[in-house]
Amino acid sequence: MTSIAVIGGGSWATAIIKILSENNVSIRWWLRDRAAVDHIRKHHYNPDYLRDVRLSPRKVKTFSKITDALNGAEYVILAIPAAFVQEPFQGLTAKHFAGKRVVSAIKGMIPEKNCLVTDWVEERFEVPLSQISVIAGPCHAEEVALEKQSYLTIASTDEACASHFAQLMNCRFVTANPLVDLYGVEYAAVMKNIVALACGISHGLGYGDNFQAVLVSNAMQEIRRFVNAVDPRERDLSASAYLGDLLVTAYSQFSRNRTFGNMIGRGYSVQSAQMEMKMIAEGYYAVNSIFEMNKKYGVEMPITQATYRILYERQPPATEIGLLKMKLR
Numbered sequence: 388m389t390s391i392a393v394i395g396g397g398s399w400a401t402a403i404i405k406i407l408s409e410n411n412v413s414i415r416w417w418l419r420d421r422a423a424v425d426h427i428r429k430h431h432y433n434p435d436y437l438r439d440v441r442l443s444p445r446k447v448k449t450f451s452k453i454t455d456a457l458n459g460a461e462y463v464i465l466a467i468p469a470a471f472v473q474e475p476f477q478g479l480t481a482k483h484f485a486g487k488r489v490v491s492a493i494k495g496m497i498p499e500k501n502c503l504v505t506d507w508v509e510e511r512f513e514v515p516l517s518q519i520s521v522i523a524g525p526c527h528a529e530e531v532a533l534e535k536q537s538y539l540t541i542a543s544t545d546e547a548c549a550s551h552f553a554q555l556m557n558c559r560f561v562t563a564n565p566l567v568d569l570y571g572v573e574y575a576a577v578m579k580n581i582v583a584l585a586c587g588i589s590h591g592l593g594y595g596d597n598f599q600a601v602l603v604s605n606a607m608q609e610i611r612r613f614v615n616a617v618d619p620r621e622r623d624l625s626a627s628a629y630l631g632d633l634l635v636t637a638y639s640q641f642s643r644n645r646t647f648g649n650m651i652g653r654g655y656s657v658q659s660a661q662m663e664m665k666m667i668a669e670g671y672y673a674v675n676s677i678f679e680m681n682k683k684y685g686v687e688m689p690i691t692q693a694t695y696r697i698l699y700e701r702q703p704p705a706t707e708i709g710l711l712k713m714k715l716r
């Protein structure tokens with residue numbers, strides 16, 4: 388049995404645990420909410436997210452102390468929005484991660500540092516990059532809960548690391564494939580959330596499918612320009628880890644980022660949209676990080692810039708999307 392620590396108690400953590408539980412694994416699940424830890428021990432489902440997912444008490448043990456969850460685990464999966472991922476690890480050191488492989492399921496950037504989660508893990512806990520991977524690909528937790536066929540990509544700099552974890556994620560309803568492009572996949576996953584915000588804003592303003600198709604096509608070009616500037620290498624951006632994830636997030640009814648953007652387009656303030664949405668839209672934090680990062684790279688990024696001005700400079704969505712409209716082809 389492979390021992391896997393899962394850090395985070397939200398919808399994606401719950402979905403990942405459902406997938407892994409299809410295989411021969413032992414899961415050590417840390418949740419910050421003590422009541423949820425106790426509830427899962429007693430009733431075998433997460434009271435706050437994906438309540439229909441049944442959790443095997445034989446395979447899944449819950450913990451409220453993070454060091455207990457990490458104890459003896461071969462893998463550590465991070466599944467907390469990037470803005471909050473540092474909090475539970477305060478006081479922990481490299482020794483807590485010695486010999487472990489780390490998998491980030493997070494599609495976001497650490498706001499205070501404007502850095503990728505995998506870079507933070509490497510630097511903060513001295514985990515070798517070859518032992519770090521990400522879970523990517525077009526996949527919503529809600530569809531995993533329904534066992535709808537899904538595809539994941541496990542990306543790493545190291546083929547063996549990606550392949551080994553991909554095997555653990557393969558199951559009846561999930562096909563997981565390894566890919567050697569850690570940074571390209573991670574940045575594309577961060578950026579598709581920004582695009583989904585822009586799609587939601589446009590939809591909220593009354594723009595239709597014709598406009599969105601052009602917006603998404605232009606967004607793919609924007610992602611290509613940025614990713615190639617930050618990490619130039621051969622990659623096929625039409626693969627599902629890149630284009631597929633952009634499409635599902637831009638179009639799905641389940642997308643948190645699109646939903647958040649839609650509220651902004653309809654006139655909600657950032658604060659009221661955040662309060663209304665129970666779940667986290669990573670794109671809100673990512674747009675600031677990518678905007679700041681791009682001061683160094685100077686890539687042409689009209690969609691990111693318009694979204695930044697709407698969310699961080701309080702510019703009227705109608706004005707910004709109106710200006711963006713003239714730049715799209």
Ligand SMILES: NC(=O)c1ccc[n+]([C@@H]2O[C@H](COP(=O)([O-])OP(=O)(O)OC[C@H]3O[C@@H](n4cnc5c(N)ncnc54)[C@H](OP(=O)(O)O)[C@@H]3O)[C@@H](O)[C@H]2O)c1
Nearest residue numbers: 396397398399400420466467468471493494527528666667
């Ligand atoms: N949901 C998906 O379909 C999906 C798919 C692929 C990737 N992802 C990525 O997975 C990551 C997690 O997203 P999610 O969808 O699981 O989010 P979510 O459903 O909104 O859950 C957020 C989780 O983070 C916890 N949290 C919030 N603030 C925290 C803090 N200050 N300290 C510790 N924990 C905190 C919440 O704990 P409480 O419940 O106690 O508030 C909750 O367990 C994101 O990067 C997202 O992009 C999500």
Ligand SMILES: O=P(O)(O)OC[C@H](O)CO
Nearest residue numbers: 524525526641642643644
């Ligand atoms: O619901 P979103 O917008 O956070 O997107 C979730 C996943 O990243 C889709 O692959």
